[in-house]
Amino acid sequence: MTAPAAAEPTAADRRRWARYLVEERAEGTVYQKLAARKTGEEREILQSLADAERRHEQHWLDLLGGDPGRLPKAGIRSRMLAWMAGRFGSIFVLVLAQSAEARSPYDTERYATPAMRADEKIHHEVVRGLAARGRRRLSGSFRAAVFGANDGLVSNLALVLGIGATGVSSGFVLFSGIAGLLAGALSMGAGEFVSVRSQRELLASTEANDDAAHSAGDLDIDVNELALVFRARGMDQAEALARSRRIIAAAQEGVRRTATAPVRTGAVGSDHDIVGSDWTAAISSFFLFASGAIIPVLPWIFGLEGMAAIIVALILVGISLLATGAMVGVLSGGPPLRRALRQLAIGFGAAAITYLLGLAFGVGAV
Template sequence: MTAPVQPTPADRKRWARYLAEERAEGAVYGRLAARKQGEEREILLSLADAERRHAEHWLELLGREPTRMPRAGLRSRMLGWMAGRFGSIFVLALAQSAEARSPYDAEKYATPAMRADEKVHYEVVRGLAARGRRRLSGSFRAAVFGANDGLVSNLALVLGIGATGVAPSFVLFSGIAGLLAGALSMGAGEFVSVRSQRELLAATEVNDDADATAGDLDIDANELALVYRARGVGETEALARAERVVRAARAGARRANTGPIGTHAGHSDHEIVGSDWTAALSSFLLFASGAIVPVLPWIFGLTGATAILVALGLVGVALLITGAMVGILSGGPPLRRALRQLAIGFGAAAITYVLGLVFGVGAV
C-alpha cells in the first residue's frame, strides 16, 4: 500500500499509536504462547503473527519508524505485564474485552481485511478464554462463594451485635465464634457433599464380575447385550459388541478393554469430583479468609463507630475486588460486577445493623 500524498500530523500521530498498540498486543499473545503447548500455543502464535501484520501496515503508511514512538495504552501495557506473570485466563478475559472495541471500524486507513481480522480475533480470544473458564469454573465458584460468604455473613454478624451496644470484647468474641462456626459448617458441608457424590459414583461404577463366564454365554441369544443397552448403547450395536466379546473369550484372546463389563480408565469420574478432605479444608480456609476481615478492627483494639466504619471499608474493598474478578473472568464489565457485589454485601449488613439497633433499644 502506498502512503497518502498529504497525511496530516493528526493522521501520522494516530498511525503511530496504532503501531504501538499492535506491537504491544502481539507481544501479549507471544508471551501467552510461551506458557502454552499444543493447539493453544499454535493459536496464540497465529494471533501474534496477525498483530505483526497489522503493525507492518501502519509502519508502511508512516514510511519509517517514528522518531518519537508513543507508548501503548495502559490496558495493553498491563496485559503485557500480566501475560508473563499470571495465568492466561485473566489475560485472555481482559484481551477479549479489548478485542471487542476495535478502533478500525471507523478508521478509513485500515484495510477491510484488518477490520475482519479484529472481529475474528475477538471470537478466537473468546473461545480460548471460554476454555480457561470451563477449567476454572468449579474451583473459582467455590473460592468466590466461600470468601464472599465469610465476608458478608460475619460483617452482618459483627455489625448486628455491635449495634446492640454490647462491649467491644463481646463483639470480638461473636466475630471469632461466627468465623469458626461458619468455616466448620462450610467444611463439613463440602465434605459430606463430595463424599456423597463419590459414594454415588462408586455405586454406579462398572465392574468385571461377568468376565470369568463370558465364554459360556450363548452367542446367539445371550443377555450380555442387555448390559450395553442399559448403558445407552443401541440394540444392534449392543448385540454386535456382545458377540465380539463372547467370541474373544472363547478364543482366549479377550483383552481387558473388551471385557463384557468395560471399566472406566483411571476412575476419571472420581478424579473430577476430587478429594472430600481437600474440598472440606479448602472451604474452611476460604470462608475463614473472608470472615476474618470484618473482625480485624476489633482484633486491633478499635471500638464503636470507628471499628464499624473500618470494618465496612475493609469488607467493601474485598467485595469490590472479588466482584471485579468475577466480571473479568465472565467477560462482563468488572465495575458493574464489583458494584453489584458491594450492594449485595452492604445490603445484608445494613439489615442486620438495623435489627441490632432495634433490639438494642428494646433491651435498654
C-alpha cells in the same frame, strides 16, 4: 497487503497507523508471553495468535514506509496485559484480552484489509475459547473460594454489628467475631467437602466403562448384547451393532482392544473437572471464609470501640466486597463495576438488617 486506493493519507492517518502498530506489537507480546507459560496445544494456539498480530503489524509498517523513528506508547490496557502476562496465571489475562479483542477498531478503518477484520473476529472467538477452558478448570474451586470469602465478610459483619448494636462490651463483640469466624470456616469447609465428594460419587456412578468390551471374546459375533451397551449410551442401532462386531472380531483374534471413547449423551465427560476437587473446595472454603470473616473483626482486634469500630469495619468490608465483586465480573466477562456494586449492596443490606435487629433488642446505645 496494500492499502486501498484512496486519497493521499493525511498526518492524522499516519498517527492512527502508528497507534495501530504499537497496539499490534503489544498484543503480540501478550500472546507470546502467555505461550511461553503453556505447553502443548494451548501453546501452539497462543503462538499462532502472536504470529497473526505480527502480520497485522507488518501491514501498518508497510503503510508507514518502515518503522517510524518515534512511536506513541501503547494504551494502558495493552501495557497492563503485557505486564500481567509475564507474571500471573493466564486466566485473568485471557478474560481481559477477550474483552479487548471484542472492540476491534478495524471495522470502521478504511485502511485495514477485510482479512484483518476477519482475523480480529476470529481472534475474539479463539481467546474466548481459551478463557472458557481456564474458567472450566477454575470453576470448582473458584466457586467455593468466592462463596467462602463473601460469606465470611457478610456473615461476620452482620454478626459483629448485630452484637455491637446491643450495647455489650467491645471484648464481647471481639469474642463473638472470633467464634463466628471459627464456626463458619469449619462449617463451610465441611459442607463443601461433603457436597463436592457426593457430587463426584454421583457422577462416577453414571460414567461408562469398558468391562463389556473386555468380555467380548466370549460373545457370539452375530447375536449378542454388546450392541445394547452402545445403544444405551446414545448410538443408533446400526452403528452400535457395527462397533460391537468390530470389538468381538478383534477379541476373538486374540487382540484385546477396548472400545473407543464412550459416547456421551450429556456433559458427563468433563463434569469431574467442572465440579473440582473435594479437598480443594473444602480447604479453599475454610481459608477464604476465615480471610473474609477476619476483616470485620479487625477494628476490635486493634482496640477500637463503639461507633468508630463499626464505621471502620464497614469501610474495610465495603472495599473487600467491591474487590470480590469486581473479580467475579472480570472472570465471568461481565461488567466489573456492576458486579462490584451488586456485591456491596447485598452485603451491606444483610448487615443493615442485622444491625437494626440488634438496636431493636439492644440493652443500650452503642
